[in-house]
Structures are given as structure tokens and as C-alpha cells.
Amino acid sequence: MARRLPTVSDVARAAGVSRQTVSNVLNTPEIVREATRERVRAVVAELGYRPHASARRLRTQRSSTIAVRLDPFAGGISGAVLDRFLHALTERAEAKGLRVLLYTARDAADEIRQFTRLVDGSDVDAFVLASTSYGDPRTEWLIAHGQTFVTFGRPWGVADPEDLRHFWVDVDGRAGTRAATERLWADGARRIGFLGWPAGSGTGDDRRAGWAAAMADAGVPAGRLSRLSVEAEDTVTAGRTAMLALLAREPDADAVVAVSDTVALGALIATGGALPVIGFDNSPAAEAIGFSSIDQRLDEVAAAALELLDVVGRADSAGADGHRLIAPRVVMRAHSAALDLLR
Amino acid sequence: MARRLPTVSDVARAAGVSRQTVSNVLNTPEIVREATRERVRAVVAELGYRPHASARRLRTQRSSTIAVRLDPFAGGISGAVLDRFLHALTERAEAKGLRVLLYTARDAADEIRQFTRLVDGSDVDAFVLASTSYGDPRTEWLIAHGQTFVTFGRPWGVADPEDLRHFWVDVDGRAGTRAATERLWADGARRIGFLGWPAGSGTGDDRRAGWAAAMADAGVPAGRLSRLSVEAEDTVTAGRTAMLALLAREPDADAVVAVSDTVALGALIATGGALPVIGFDNSPAAEAIGFSSIDQRLDEVAAAALELLDVVGRADSAGADGHRLIAPRVVMRAHSAALDLLR
């Protein structure tokens, strides 16, 4: 095999034009006369010509590649969220002619070392980061070094979340739990509990706020609200314990919104599936076991992230806003046979 | 920012040698005199020089990049297996100075289209494929086009699995279920059932064979064996149904080995956690809920895959054998609180 691949010169010769014209047909077709354009295109198709990616990158000094960190396996039932995001991102990126390069890192310092490696080798021209933390050194490094990047996750706790040097996409957790709560209310539930993470995590607080807002709008007094909300770490057992605590405090609770599928599963086990529970993440476990959950619409998130990178890339990004909030979707599931068996 | 990156010429000038010598220090240090080598290395470190990846690729016609397909999200509890493999692979690849590029494809034809795209653009110089099927057109294409690749998964049903044009790594499912069965036997179980996929899938049959072998070795007669084995599709509900069928046929079954964690979860739900069940994949769900499972040791698999690519790359690969079977490990878990609650 190993046939020699046709080059732009081969195409040019076969089409009776110059190299540059071929290049123009590929990159800026509008400046080439129609007849020439068609002829060149025909030859390209016939020879099966494909531009040599590395040569192009060398010349243009851009790589058309975005780097994504593949996190150390997060564990837990919802661990797959990032992987699903990654999948959606890859698919969208392909459609835009972008490559997705992976890297891993043990900690932030290690990750910054990777940044230098990838940037210095001109391997990538943008980064997509997930799960940013408070005062993240990674984003600071990227900003300081003028790198293009977008994060999946708001920069919680930063003074100016609208800072245009930091582009981000996130899921509107608040809207999600709000919608879930309203859905349960519409279905007749009146004492809807919330199992959330301990206060202090931006994401967790945001999700709790959505539930609280929906309940308040429905006229539930604040005093009752605070009794209906229980905190739990993100494990199945903690979810179970929290659910039991909730029932002890409010025996007539008639539905629950949980901050994650993991916690939701704990709640389901505690009640034997007697109460409707809506989790968060729409994880494989939720699907397999058959309970309702809030879907993050990672496909939309990925699309938005790439759109933002487009914007970042262009010089005229001054006017555009640098972030997107994606509204999640509540996926209701009838209790499955498997779930009934929990009883 | 956007400082100009130092090139090999800059280093050469600063070190008072020629470009080529710098290149030699980097690629074939042994042919450079010690004193020169050290001097160049010092300058490299001082200037923070890093070779421009695309330029090198253009010249050498190799990319130091391997492509991995990110499958359309498989769904189901065990869906994360591939993602974990991917993570392990990325980590190992980094250590070897390889980049990992992702791509997606809807079907085999689409995937072959991706092959051409990646190969023609000289983007990658090896492929890692997962979950190969019988008479896989993808591997045939890769062989026909002289591409370097390794598969995670045996070429089931191929005439000569030792075919040296097809390198593969796989998990020894048979050894895994065998070990699991022996473990249960050692713990006192005597009527150990097996919940497997319908006959015909190489992987599923292999896993069943391990259980059957262990049971036969322990002296269980063939007639009883066939009654202890039940088939189930890979869903929680099918697992539950199969478990009920097994119990109807053999009411005194006292333990179960399942072909996957999904099926295992169904079995657990059916029995309320009364019988010990060992699943396969050691998925997040197994960890979260707390039941035993067979771990595929994806880290080993990834390392082996990269080793094989090394071998493939070298010309002297004639002597080496072209595959690796990784023995999985049984992870026993005490019944967790969550599991007890299933009761």
C-alpha cells in the first residue's frame, strides 16, 4: 500500500492551474471564477486529494484542534456525565472540521504542565475545561498566557462572572429543579422535599434554589421549606439516610427532588419506590432502573461551547456575550418493573 | 502574549552549533559528543524550546498520534467501560509521548470514512478499535490499507485468531468468571447459577465457559449445569426475569455469577439481595450499590494495547506474538447498607 498521496501540486497540474488556485478553491472558493472552481473540484474528487493537515498547520500556525481533559474517573453513578459531554463535543467538533485531542492530569499543577506541552508544540489552539473550581489556577494561567478556552461550568465565586476573558457554558440547574418541582406539583404533590448537597457548592446551591423558588411561587411558606430540605453527600447511602431524616421530620412528604441521581437512588431505596423521586443527570442508572431525572442536554452544551470558541477566535468578540446557560429537560419515567420490585 | 516560540535555529545559534546538531541531540543523542550534547541541552532548557509538532510531522510523515473511536453512548449501566479504557489509554499514551485523538462514527461505513479522513490528512499513525464484531469490515479495511492498529476485543469467529496482521488485546472473561465461581464455591456455595447473554456472542459465551469449567472441575454434573444457566438480554429487567426463572427451576440455587453488572443488578433486585451475586465490569453502579463484580483491569489492557502498537511499528515484529489476554480480578464487596435495604 502506502501509495503516495496526491498533493496540491498534483491537483494543480492535472487541472491546469497553479497551486495557489487549488488552495483558493479549498479555502476561499468565492474568489475563484466559477468555471475554474468546478474544474479543480472535479480533479480533487477524482484524485481523492486531501490536504495534509500537518503541512497546513505548519503554514497557518493553527491546529484546528481543541484539547479536552479526560478527568480521572470520577466514580459514582453520575460519573458518566463528563464522558457524555465529551462524546457530544467530539461529534459537534467533527462537523466543524475540528479535532479533539485528549489529555489527562492528576492535579491543577500537572494540568498546567500539560498546557505548556500542548501549546508549545502548537498541538492545539483551544481548550475546553470541565468542572472548574473556585479561583481556578488553570483558568488564570490560560488567561495570562492568552490562550483560547471555554469552560463547562460557571466560575463560581468569581467577582465578575461576565468577565469577557473567561467564556463559559453551563447547565441551568436552577431552571431544571424548578421545572421538576413544578411538574411534581402539577401532578398533585404538595409536600415536595429536596435532598441536596451540603451548602457551599455552587452547583448544589443553585439546584436547591430552583426547588425553593418553585415552592415559594406555589405559596409554600418559608418555614415549611426549610424543614423539607435535607443535606446529603453524594453517595447512595447518604441519600438513603437523608430521605429517612426527611420522612422523620415531615412524614407526609409526598414527592422528592434530588440534587443527583446518586442521592435519588438512595431516596428510592429508603422509600421502596413509594414516593415519586426526580434525580439529576439522567444517568444510565436512572434509565436502567427507571426513575425520573433531569437531563443536562449535553449535546446542547457541547454545541454552545464550540460556538463560543468561534466567537473567541474572532477579533470582533467584543460585543458578544461570553456565556451560555442551557436549560435542562425533565425526563419523566413511569415506575418500571425493576422499580416496583424495590418495594 | 503570543511571544514567538523559539525554533531549532534559535537554539542552534545560541548554542553555537548547527540546526542539525540540535535535532540530533533531541532525536539521536548518542551520535553527539557529550560536551556538545550538554551544552545544547542547557540552551534548550533555558529558552524553553519545544519542537513544533506539525513541522516534525510534515517532515517525518508520522504523527505520534493514535486515533480512538468514542462510541455513541452505549447506555446501560456498563456503558462506562469504554470510557474507563479510554482514560487509561490516554494516560499511558501520554507517558509514551503519544497524543490521543478522538473521532466518532455512526456505523462501520461512517467509520471507514473517518479512517480515510484521518489517514489522508496524516493526522494519525495508528488506530485503537474497541468492540470488534464478527467479520468486522473496519479491520479488513485497515489491513487492506496497510494501517497500524490494535483492537480491544478478540476477532471472534475469525479463522485464524493468531493472524499477525491483526493485533488485539482482550480481557480473559473466561478466567474471570472461573475465578468468581471458585471464589463463591470456596465461600460455601454449591448451586451456583449463571445468568448469561443469549448464546452466539463471543464475549458472552466465553464468560459462560469460565463458570461452566469451574463448576465441572468442582464435580458438578453436566445435567445440573445446564439447569443452572439462564439467558438474558443485557437489561436490568431481563436480569430480574432470568433470575426468577433460575429460581423457579432450581429453588435451592445459593449464588449467582452474572455476565454483566446490568444483569447482576436485575438478579439482586429479584432476590432482594438474599443471594450473593457477582457481576462483570465493576461498574460505578456496582461500586455505588455495593455488590461484587469482576474488574476488567482496563489500565493493563491499555498498556498492553500500546505495547502492541510499539511492536507493530517495528519491522522486527515477525517473531513477536500479536495479542495479549489480560486476566481480570474479582472484586468482592460486603453487602452494603444500600443493598440490605433492597430486601
Added chain:
DNA sequence: ATGATGCTTTGGAACGATCAAATCAGCGGA
């Protein structure tokens, strides 16, 4: 006719690295 105008096309150079062949220095043997 002439030159200005706008659109297409062209040849040469450059991107940053490595390959292949040439050069150079040092050394032993004839």
C-alpha cells in the same frame, strides 16, 4: 489608443523540522 479598474491567476518564499550527503578533524598504518 491608453490607462485605470477590478478580478484571477501566478511564482517565489516561508513555516520548522529532519534527511541525505558533504565536510572536517583526528588518528593509525603504509
Added chain:
DNA sequence: TCCGCTGATTTGATCGTTCCAAAGCATCAT
């Protein structure tokens, strides 16, 4: 002394693409 040999280093060419400046060439107004 001169030649050949070995090992270390340098020079020139090249990979495939796009950028740049300028040339070609109709068309149109002067």
C-alpha cells in the same frame, strides 16, 4: 608524508501547504 578511515558536525534540499506581491487580462471610461 600521504592516504584512508572513523566519528562529529555542517550544509543544502525537502516535506505540503499558504502568504505575499505582483503579473495577466478583460472591461470600461477617457
